[in-house]
Amino acid sequence: MNASVLLGGMALGAPALAALLLVLVPWVRHRGVPAAAVTIAGSLVATAAAAKLVLDRGLGAPDVRVTTPWLRAQGQTLAEVGLQLDGISVVMLLVVTVVALCVQVFSLEYMREETPRSYGRYFAYHALFLFSMNLLVLAPNLLQLFAGWELVGVTSYLLIGFYFAKPSAARAAVKAFWMTKLADMGFLFGLLLLFASTGSFEWTVAASPTVATAVTALLFVAVVGKSAQFPLHVWLPDAMEGPTPVSALLHAATMVAAGVYMLVRADPLFVRAPATRELMLWVGTATAAFAALLALVQTDIKKVLAYSTCSQLGLMVAAIGAGSAFAGFFHLGTHAFFKALLFLAAGSVIHAVHSNELGAMGGLGRRMPLTSAVFLVGALSLAGVPGFAGFASKDLVLSSVEGKAGWVPWVLLMASAFLTALYMGRVLIKAFLGPPSPAAAHAHEPGLSMTGPLVLLAVPAVFAGFLGTWLAHSVGADYHLHLGLTPVVASAAALLGLAAAGLVFGAGRSAPWAAVLESLDRRGLVDRAWEALYRQVLLRVSGWARWVDRYLVDGVINALGWSTLEAGSAVRPLQTGRTRDYVFAVMVGALVLAWLGGWR
């Protein structure tokens, strides 16, 4: 068997085995730490396999695709499952496994205060998640991707609602699941339509422009849900109820990125659907700007990062909509690293001050130097300061929207870049600079198991940007650094944003117009809109369906029963009990028979 296939199998199989073991053997799970060991072992294997695959690719290994039939009907194969190891999937695999490993190691200490049973449950979910995500990443066709997609949705639900005894967490989990499930209907119908029109789930399936437009529009609906684009973004801030490592892994780096990944994969299909691409461009841009504004006024550090994720995903979606799937993919990769880094660093801070609120922090730069340093690295990368990874990928994204749609998206995205720098600057100032709050006064750095991953992730957060050329070559895209309008403006926006943050939020001032901005937190509005939709529309439609079921469907059955009884009652009088009548009947029958019998 091909070595690549074996490695791919290991990347998929190791977490699967870990998950299986933890599910089937409860006592390992209940002991707590052994479960963590199992999961991390699985992740290590998967990461090593991914690394080797990337290495081989660097040395010139070719694309590999193996499939085996899965669904059969009437002698034909309807669907296949398998592994696809090409430039895109192998790189994504490495990103996912590295981030997952870092998060899991970080969790060892972070989740230490949980009971052994909870601890074990946590790591079991992590193993399941990694398997599901890898299934998605290595999928050779849309159907397997969908399978992985749904599975990560389930694990997201389980992990958001990890503290299930807490009502807000339970509600957040249901909300996330419900909204993404609604969006997934788009995926389902898109798949059905695709198969019905073309008979295939392949990436490169040949579809007519009409079909392609319809299918891609449906698939995009699912992306709007999964990647928290407007208007289905409302579940992501609530998802912060889950443990911070979970937020880092699922809701920043990997799961929400699956939507973007799918767009990158299915790009050949989207090429034929310019209308959908236009839609994506606008939705992505709108989300990027809108979410950035909201991030500016949050007081919970995790919520800042959550809106930031929405915004960055919007950037990716816009780039792909503008036609450059590579730009989206590149930013996806760098974002995974620096966002996960930011979340874990935030986790370290939260762990130290026992609160999520920015108000409870302050002056941590002095008390937690390592955490502050890596957070700074992540923030600069996110803001797009030249020299960091985020700059390279963001620059590519912005370049791809140059000139599109009358430069409007370009302007809006530049504005969001400015805002990004602004809100990150705000966080840096409020949390790490200035006088410490009472809680922060006793903060201290965590142990190696938490700081190690932080440092590890900081490296690609800086240097991943330089791999752009190699990456482009690997996936067969066009990329070259250039000096032009976009990079200059972008760099300016980033630096100006940071400076502005210093001016506005520095020295403990909060400008009057910050209050104005706070009033922009209209998340409640969108939420209320969804709730109204649910109550007025969905429940009403359900009511109609119930009426149909009760009176039409059941009605038919009841009518059948009723008519049978009525017929019985109608026929019963024949049984008179009178001999006369029976003789009559016999005679009539005999006469009829005699007649028919051939009285000629």
Place this chain on the structure above:
Amino acid sequence: MTFRLGFGLVALVMVVAAYMVVRSRNLVRAVLWLALTLLGTAALYALLDAPFLAGVQVLTYVGGVVTLMIFGVMVTGRHEGAVAEIDSADRIRGLLVALGFFGLVSGAILKTDFSAVIAPRPPSTAELARSLLDDYLLAFEVTSLLLLAAVVGAVVLARRRDPGPVGEGSPR
């Protein structure tokens, strides 16, 4: 010729009597009309050269059956025709069926050509007796069993239960 005359007379008597059987309100009279029909049948048998049968007919039917019927009517006490009227629906039905039957069968009879078979001599009484005890012996024995069963059955069905020591009386 004489046959035709005799037959005609007998036929008339039989039909009229039969009609009166089914139409008499008074049951005793109905029984008596039946007796007349049966006598007419006996006469018919005589005309058809079956004298033995004629005699048997008179003995069993007229003597036995009619007597039984009279007893039946008397014992049940309802012989003055106070029985409720039949409703017209029944009458129409009955008429239709009876007419239908008659039409069907008589039509079949008239259409059949009976001249094919040559008429042999009717059996004499001696021959009849021999055939009973020779060819139809099994039927003979079985029939006598049947008669026995019928008699016993009728007795069992119709007897009054004896009152017990404490005097329960009326039939269970």
Place this chain on the structure above:
Amino acid sequence: MRLTDVLLLATLVFSIGLYGVLTRRHAVALLLSIELMANAANVVFVAFATLRGGPGEALVLFALVVTVSEVAVGLALVMLLYRRHGDTVLDLARETKH
């Protein structure tokens, strides 16, 4: 020809008896009508036997015995009917009806 006449006569009497069976309500009257029908059947047998040959006459003897047995049992049933319902209208024997 004679055969045809006799057969027609028998059919007529049988039909009259049939009418009686279908219309009379008194139990004994019903038995009388049945007698008519049985009698007519016997006439058919005798007619064929004497005018065409065959076992008709012997058959009639057996038929006679059967008929007589049936009358005996029938009358016993009429007795029972009368004792149970106080009347001999056959409609009263409705036990076969639910």
